[in-house]
Amino acid sequence: MSAANASSINGSPDTGVAPTAIAVEHIVKRYGDFEAVKDVSFSVAEGEIFGLLGPNGAGKSTLIRMMTTLIPVTAGKAIVGGHDVSKDPDDVRRTIGVIPQALTSDQDLTVEENLSIYAKLYSVPRAQREKNITAVLEAVDLSKWRKAQTKTLSGGMRRRLEIARGLVHNPRIFFLDEPTTGLDPVSRIAVWEMLNNLKATRNLTMLITTHYMEEADKLCDRIAIVDHGKLVALGTPVELKNSVAGANVVEVHFDRGDDAWQGRLEKMEGVASVHPEGSGFYRVITKSGSKTTMEIVELAASLGERLTSLSVQNTTLDDVFIHYTGRQLRDEQVKPVNFAMPPRPGMQP
């Protein structure tokens, strides 16, 4: 299903006259009988940060690998920087910079040597090479570590080195496959800031895959939600959130897990949907968070029900993901564990 068919949101960028940097048309990838990517279409405007959001195994990496010429396309077409990935792979490779998911810089080499070797692989002339290395090291704030061996760098610094390596030949289009996976929150935010700076200073087009909602929300101009190889929704973060009925999410945890609360909550005014999450915990999508909150508190008080917790949030991409796929993104990563403390000796049941 193409993005245009997947939702009411348009698959093309709404960026006025900005030319297209990446155009993917009905692209398919099959491994035997298994279809990893199913008829996906979208386009990315120049200077845009475009996110492919989805759980592990959704087909994000397969998509990015087809666009970066790493795996052949089964059917459909991908034009990157004006070149067809199937017909002119070398021209595509000259246009793009790629940061793979794994940290692949040589640990035995210094930061500078890693960059120099990649600059040579991209045939950057000797005179330009030195300037580019200095510039990218400055951009990723690694100038001080120029002569350091890569194995002495922290995970976040190594990720920054990978980004510098992808930029050393001044590409127009930058592909980043899960650039912050495995990083601590502080390093993750540093990478986001750096990517935003790069976008501003180098007018780069970026395509990022991620399974972090927050990352997609904060970093991307537009997001495509991918699930089971299909593109299920595409738009700006605001458009995607607005596409879900209800503006707020109320999370409420009742002391007693009474099933009747599902019906009670659904009957409340302005409530669009209720998602029970077990043990008396409900996510309520509503048009008015404050009004629904008041109603819940009053109803609980009248029924003698105690609330363990109650919170109101704006609609998040998590809600968008649930809306389009029927499940939570985090369900794919961590399964909840039911654990009950054994009673202490002598304690009354």
Next chain:
Amino acid sequence: MNRMMAIVEREMRKFFRSPMLMIMALMMPILQLVIIGNAFGGKIVGTHVAVVDYDHGPQAVKVREAFDAVAVNIRTFSTIEYNSEVQAREDVRTGKIDAAVIIPAQYSRRVYAQDAPKLGFVVDNSDLFTSSALEAEMQSLVDAMNAPQVQDRLAKTIALEVVELYPYVNYLKYLLPMTVALAMYISVMIGGGMLYIDDKARGVHEGYLVTPITKLELVFGLNIAGAIKAVLSGICLTVIGSLIAGLGIVFHPIIMMQMLCLIVAGSIAFNGMMFLLMVRVDDPLVPRAMFGVLNVLLLYPSGAMYPAASFPKWMQAIGVVDPFTYVIHGFKAVLLKDGGWVAIWYDLLFLVVFGIGTLLIATPLFKRTL
């Protein structure tokens, strides 16, 4: 060209940044040379032979004097006096001694009477090396005692006149060609086998594949780097091994040039073979599993330690296509025989053709995509 050299540069920088790897790649073959060279010293010495003398006559004394001469000169064995033949046999059987000589009663009388005198020799033939050496030594002693006291001016019997073309080759020298070849092979196995597949598994190659480098540049870059590592390994082993084995000939300029040509050709051949074996492998355990087996499979049929002519036909067939055969033959021809270019041209030709041939087969098999 520059992109290819970038791959070579990366590989060489990594190689020189891993001193432990370099040391292990060089030290192991040297250790092998020293240990095997000394373990198989070429001559059996220090064995123990019981002498049971029931005669005590002048001819028995003559036999024992001959034994004493062996014990203090070539030291193949030393003798121990026994009174009982039964005890001597039992001790040979239980391994306390290696052999026993029985000088029977009336031995001296029979010698003088030329009445078929005999010496008994009990030997533990479960140990082929020791028993062969002792039998040969005893036979030469008996031949010497049979020789007439006064020789004819003109010999009437046929004599074999042995001319040794080369100075004495001890086992250290004999094993040096194999050791150098083995060091080159280990270097290729680690650099072209294990590290290549490890890099693939870690995603390093994915980094290359998104650059505009061509398939040929990538294949040749990886192989040139692998061959350079093997050449460095071969040169180091040739120099260090020659010093250990006492082969000064290696420092002669012509010999050096011949050895260098053989090392380069051998490195190309080993590297081509390894690249062909690994070109479609993704699992890092595969080269590790192959390491020991391939080593034996290729080294022994080459005739490195034992003459290939005595092998069964199928082993000889492996030897014909085995680069070890030609590398070791070439090294022996140069280091041990000073055979000149005429002795090694075919080895050089085979190795270069083999290396290029395997690379030509491997290149189309190399996947430019994941």
